[in-house]
Amino acid sequence: MKLNIQNSLTDQLPADPSSINNPRQVEHACFSYVQPKQPSNPSLIHASEEVANLIGLSQDDILSNDFLNTFSGKTIIPGTKPYALVYAGHQFGNWAGQLGDGRAINLTEIFQDNKRYTLQLKGAGPTPYSRTADGFAVLRSSIREHLCAEAMHYLGVPTTRSLSLMLSGDEVLRDILYNGNPAYEKGAIVCRVAPSFIRFGSFELFAARNDLKNLQLLTDYTIKLHFPEIESEGILKYLDFFQAIMQSTLEMIVHWQRIGFVHGVMNTDNMSIHGITIDYGPYGWLEDYNPNWTPNTTDRQHKRYRFGNQPEIALWNLYQLANALYPLINDAKPLENILNTFSVDYQSAYLNMMRNKLGLALPKEEEDSVVIESLTEILQVVETDMTLFFRNLSTVLKVDSPKIALDKIAVAFYNEKDLNESDLNKWYIWFEQYSNRINLETQTDSERAQQMNAINPKYVLRNYMAQLSIDAADKGDYTLINEFFELLKKPYDEQPDYEKWFAKRPDWARDKVGCSMLSCSS
Template sequence: MKFNIQETFNKELPADPILENSRRQVEKACFSYAAPKQTPNPSMIHISPEMAKELGLSEEDVQSEEFLKIFTGNQVLEGTTPYAMCYGGHQFGNWAGQLGDGRAINLTEIEHNGKHWALQLKGAGETPYSRTADGLAVLRSSIREYLCSEAMFHLGVPTTRALSLALSGDQVLRDVLYNGNPAYEKGAIVCRVAPSFLRFGNYQIFAAREDIKTMRTLVDYTINHFFPELGEPSKETYVQFFQAVADATLEMLVHWQRVGFVHGVMNTDNLSILGLTIDYGPYGWLEGYNHGWTPNTTDRQHSRYRYGNQPNIGLWNLYQLANALYPLIGEAEPLENVLEGFKTEFEEKYQEMMKSKIGLFSEDVNDQKLLDDLEENLQLTETDMTLFFRNLAEFKKEVENADSYINVVEDAFYIPEEVKGEVLDKWLLWFNTYQTRLDKESLTDAERKEKMNAVNPKYVLRNYMAQLAIDAADEGDYTLIDELFNLLKKPYDEQPQHQKWFAKRPDWARNKVGCSMLSCSS
């Protein structure tokens, strides 16, 4: 197994001179060297064929003992020195100081077919940034990250990827609900893959410490390798860099809202500088269309990271990045202009996205009112987001009677008997307006359906689906992991053989741990 190793991060950026793997504050360095933990009896559970191919790995490669050893941390690639990255961050709105890769170890960087990839093990042991934790991960959270990162890619959402999912052979002690009842769980390791794992917090830590020299070095590195079209570093280039990060963040957030993804923990250390979805912790998929929903138990009281607030948090996090970059620019106005532009552009992009979800592709002055009324109606009674928008594509411009309006989407209502009286009247009014608006579109019903089905997925990784796979895997049965992995490779296709997964969340999952709310514990 041979990689085209092209390391840049640990060759061009300042390293922590202390080689001892002890918890500490790491200053004037972008990373610390850290070797993965040797595991007692590792075994591979699943490998992404698509990601393996992207990295230039053959089927023979991924079946080898060498692959197992490298991607469980038991063998270091020749000529490489693994490391953990240094960063800080705002957690739930408060500056937390140094955080860093507490349970992620970067193996190396490679190039294949003109693409640059960083390989990182999550759950491979302690680093200088582990604080009081053990640097390990458990099977349940690893399954969720492995399946969701690949599912998001196939949904068309900018994301980090996953190459492999393995059991470490360790037993790991975790308190799932932080309620004083810890228990041992199976340890696991995911190999995450991305062009870079740089986060907003990588830059914030140096600004907070007033180490502008190291931050400038890191920003210049980032521009040279990931934004080369901006040209040589300068004040103007730094502003353009911030604009590019804002644009990428905006695009990612619009996609999250489109598919109903709720990240759950949008701290600044969990936002990628490349606009990739990163750190799949207590995420969730919007089932009942509720702008106030968050999947994170830690966030339950204030719901800072709720679905409807994700765009605002994205902007708030960009403000923090702007504050970090300010010393390199020395002027607030150009940064403020980018932030103001984000607000306007998000509104425009969000409206365009929502219109595409209901099959509107021309302009009409009343479209925003139509969308506002729709969002209000979707919250009159618990309504499944994925089912509603997917089934709405079946709506016909020529409708014989008003009852058939509701028939199109009735499967999306969790309590259909609530759709009566005033609720029913509001829906019928909306559908009448919608039908009139569709008359202004030049598309046929079939053409509109095709376009709508291209942006409204039929299948997403609902939490109860992931939990079923986790429960089976705990018993040593990995077939459901494979079934869901393959299902989610084609989320926009009908896949009639998998129709059972196109359904509302079952009642048993409504309040079950892992299905409704999740913690950061993994």
């Protein structure tokens, strides 16, 4: 197994001089060297051949002992020194101070086909940033991360990738419901792959400590290595850097809203400077269209990270990043000017995205806004499955009456009997509006359906599906993991053999642990 290794981060940024692997404050450093904990009996559950190819590995490599030992943390890649990053962050809107890679260990960087990748093990043991935790991960959360990272990629959403999912052979104690009843679960390790794992909180840490030397060092390094398109100098360079992060973050959020994805923990330490989705914890997809839904039990009361609030939270987080970069610029006005464009740009991007979901190719500003706003309101009248609704909407024809159109999407209602006469009338009025609007289009019904089906997925990783694969895997059966991995590679295709997964959340999953809301415990 041969990898094209580079160690730019550890070569160019300051290291923690201490090798003590105990929870502690780390000053004037970007990372600490740390060794993964040797697993007792690692075994491979699943690996992505496509991600392996990205970093220069083959199917034969995946099946080798080198692969098993390297990506379980049992052996270290020659010429590398694993490390954990230090960063800070705002958690649920509150300053949390130093955080860092508490259960993630970066193995090395790979430079392959002119692209840079960082390989990171999640669940490979404690680091100086583990605080009161043990640094390990359990099988259930690792399955969710492995499947979701790859599912998001195939959905077209910017994301970390997942190379492999392994059992460690060890047991990990977890209190899944935080109710004082911990139990042992199977330990697992995921290898995550991304350009880097630098976060908003990486810059917040140095700014908060007034360590301007390392703030500038980290920023200059990040721009040089990961934003080579930025050729400006001085203050303008940092403003261009911030502008680029804001734009990629905005685009990521639009994708989340497009597919109904809810991250669940949009803390600043979980926000990537690359505008990619990272840290898959208590995430979920909207089942019924409910902008107030959050999958995170910790967020149940205030719903800060609810689906409908994700754009506002992204902007709030960007304000924190702007504050962190301010010392390099010493002028708030240009940062404010950039931030002030976010809401306008987001609304424009959101409107275009919703037009595409509805199959509206010819922009009609006033009519489109009315149709979209009316729809987002009526989708909340009774429980309506977001994925099923938008996918079936592509079957509506220009000549269909409102009643025929409603019949075509009725499968999306969790209980059609909940629709009273007033609700039905609201739907009929909306379909009348929609019919009038699509009849302004020059494209045929078939062309419109093709456009809609290219961005409205038929299959997403619903929480109950992930839980089914977890329940089976606990018994040593990985069939569903393999099935879902293959299914979610083509989320926009019909895939008749998998039609049973194009369905609403079953009633048994409504309140089941792992299927409705999840904790951060992993």
